[in-house]
Amino acid sequence: MSAISFIKYIGPGQSRTLGPVARTISRVISLSAAVLFMAIAAGVYVEPFIALYLFLGTVLGLAFLHQTGNVYRPRSTSIFSGLLVTLSLAGCGYMIYSFERLSQRLPVLDPLTTMDIGVSILLILLVLEATRRCIGMTLVILVTLFLAYGFLGDKIDGPFAHRGMSLPEMVDHLVFTPNGLFGPALEVAAFLVFVFVMFGALFDKFGGGDFFYKFANALVGRKVGGTAKVAVVSSALYGSVSGSPTADVVTTGSFTIPLMVKTGYTKTRASAIEAAASTGGSILPPVMGSAAFLMSDFTGIAYSSIVIAAVLPAFFYYFCVYFSIHNHAAKHNLMPGHDVSISSVGNVLRHYWPYLIPLITIAWAVLALNRPSFAGALACLAIVPVMLWKSRPILSLPKQLGEGLSEGVERIVTVGVACAVAGLVIGTLSMTDLTGKISSAMFALASGSYFLTVITAVVVIVVLGMGMPVPAVYALSAVLAAPALVSLGSDVLSAHLFIVYFAAISAITPPVAVAAFAAASISGANPMTIAVKACRIGIVAFIIPLLFLDTPALLLNDGVLQILKSFLITLVACYALAGVNERYMMGTLQRVPRIALLIGIVLALAGSGWVSVAGCLLMLAIIVRQKLTYSISTSQDQLSRKGT
Incomplete structure (x- = not known):
């Protein structure tokens, strides 16, 4: 075998x-x-x-x-x-x-x-x-x-x-x-996750996934590597409400993977792009793979505060993934598929504007109301105009609604089972005080080292995350790893969001990378190869949590100037990382500038004060150099064409 x-x-x-x-x-x-x-x-x-x-x-x-x-x-x-x-x-x-x-x-x-x-x-x-x-x-x-x-x-x-x-x-x-079994994990699945999964199922049943695809195609479909960029944008939009990397891959990937292959991407890379993009949906507000609800229940932090804190890290993830894909497409001259009719953004919104009603409602309700479950119920109610508009003939509405409700309940089954079994583990931990013993063991294993404790926590989370839904991974990891991180001085919000991130990216981490296996079922490529490549494309997801664990500004939990400084430095570092990842940035990145960019990334992200600023300036110098080289090369090409 x-x-x-x-x-x-x-x-x-x-x-x-x-x-x-x-x-x-x-x-x-x-x-x-x-x-x-x-x-x-x-x-x-x-x-x-x-x-x-x-x-x-x-x-x-x-x-x-x-x-x-x-x-x-x-x-x-x-x-x-x-x-x-x-x-x-x-x-x-x-x-x-x-x-x-x-x-x-x-x-x-x-x-x-x-x-x-x-x-x-x-x-x-x-x-x-x-x-x-x-x-x-x-x-x-x-x-x-x-x-x-x-x-x-x-x-x-x-x-x-x-x-x-x-x-x-x-x-x-x-x-x-x-x-135990009927404890906090199952409560969150029944009373919070359920209604948001139902929202995603109903939105999808009445054409929401198709709307996201058309909108993404209008937004980036005409750009270099347009089909891959459509996969990123549509998967991010769909994943932000579905909460499941696997469901995201199956839904959006059935369109995007064959289209990417058709426009020049290998099956493995197309599948890896979709897997990485879909996995990011679990860290993207408002649903965040449903783990944010558990996090709010475990920590007592308001759900709206968690959503706001998660905005910048999610932005950096997709920013880096997007430009990694852009650089690869430019390097291999992968142009958009011209045989595909692409509408303008305005035209898509003009024809599909009813879909904005539930999306605006869920964003407003989650941030404005202090009752997440009621916010989810309002969002489901806001799909009614879409149902009435989409159902033709109107007599088909009851049947479609019944199918949507049934599909929503079926989607919650895996999460519900995972939360139930997580309750058994949490119950065992509480009655034996194993949580404290494991935290002490982690601390002792790391010899009091903050860095080693963090690495140990990452290993625990990724191992627990093999094949499990994000909420269940978080529920188990929060009681095992969070106490050790908090005891070493990490903020509660940072420590728990750190766990949510690594719980999410376990979907592309070998050997049981469920998002990669889902993509492989569509493309026929090797799932292990897809998982490795997806990790490379989404490598920033392994870095960002390490940053905000010590930098509250990245979670919008600091002064305005500090937030702005951290944002700009991290933005430049993510752009540089995307170039290093593909060895291309407005042209081929030779070894020396690539090493210089790596040094700049490390100094900017791992350093502090003037060291961080120096790293940022080094990266900017290389980026400007690449831009000038690209401009000169482009001008020479244009002159040679005119001469010919």
Whole structure:
């Protein structure tokens, strides 16, 4: 078995082909959940734990209905999966039935019934099986190790030992307290992430993805390397509301990857550009891969403050990616596809202006209101004009709306499962104090070094991020890595946003680079090669978090002059990095100027005071030199043509 085949085998399953009965069951579950949780987001009160039981039942039921055990299993509906769906709904139904009794008991102190313990174990096993199907075996093994540690911690020696716990104690803590399975991670998925994923699904269902593509094509389609630039802009726009790198690649990449290949890009580079551009959507406000909601819940920082702080880092990411692509296109003379009819920006907006209504609404609501879930509900309501405009005939609207709502609920399944399993890990960490022990171990491993602690944190985040959705990676990493970073003096906002960034770029980090695998399914190129090239194109994403960890000005958390200075220096460094990355900047970058640019980048970004300014001046000198050389070369070419 090859390495790629093995990764596929232990990875998530594939979507099933549902028969009429299974399709009907799926539609009933999805539409019921959509109506309930949209109503909750709009302000209708439902007892939180009952809502969470319903949410988990929905997520598990749909996971078993729609996902096979692995990519090599038959895609038809199986009796075993039907049994798992029944057990999922029955287990969560039991929790709802017992809610009145369970709400009056004192967790851990009052004993559980045998039935309570049995149903709890069943739910934990179902969550693990759903995780295997939706995310892969790697995470199941990791979570199982955490659970085994909670149960057998008294059998080990050393600083990681704890008193150990009986099975009823563990089950009580993991399932019947607000610190485990039905804890903050699942709450955020149900009450916050849900409504924004629904917004993305409805916006996409009624032509939002097509609008983003047409707008991006009008904006940059006529430029050098236009098809690749269209991929960057459209993927950024779509990713800012979808929150999923994989969904972004599949949606926009189905247009952009074949078009890039048609205009001269190799399959590998076209796929890597799309993967890098789509991954950046998870760090782009307002949705930010849904991790911003968890971050707000974990840190107590207002969601609007997180969104504002994330603006500059996201801008620098796409600025560097854009110019890396521009330099590559100019170097290889990759022109836009002239056979494609490209409208003007004004013409696109004139014909598709209704799409601006929900986009303006979501931007305003997220920043102006202190209720993110209600902001998401308003944004969904703002899609109604698009629905009425787009649905022809108008009688097709109910069917399209039902399909959009069902697709939205199906999109939340993987995130919901990931947040549920993250809750099991968080519960184990809290009841064994493993969080503090791991933070102490990280600090000791780094010997108190700030740099080594940061590198250790990066490794932890990237390893945890193998194949996992961004919110789940953040939830696990925040309780493991954030305390160590904060203890060494990092600001809470910087430390947690640092984790969000590396959680996001795990989508292109080998070996389990889900965005690269999604792109490979479209182009047919090697996913590992795509992942490596995508990391190179998006290399700035590995640098920017290291900067704002120590430079609050990049998060707009400093004086105006300091923010302006940091912005200009970082902008010049990103432009220089894009040139170094492709060995081209208005002409070929020879070795000496390339080394000089690298020195300037390091001095500007790693230094402070006059050292940083000196690095910036060095980069500007090389950029001006390249510009003059380019101008002279262009003039000589024009004169030679006239002479001919």
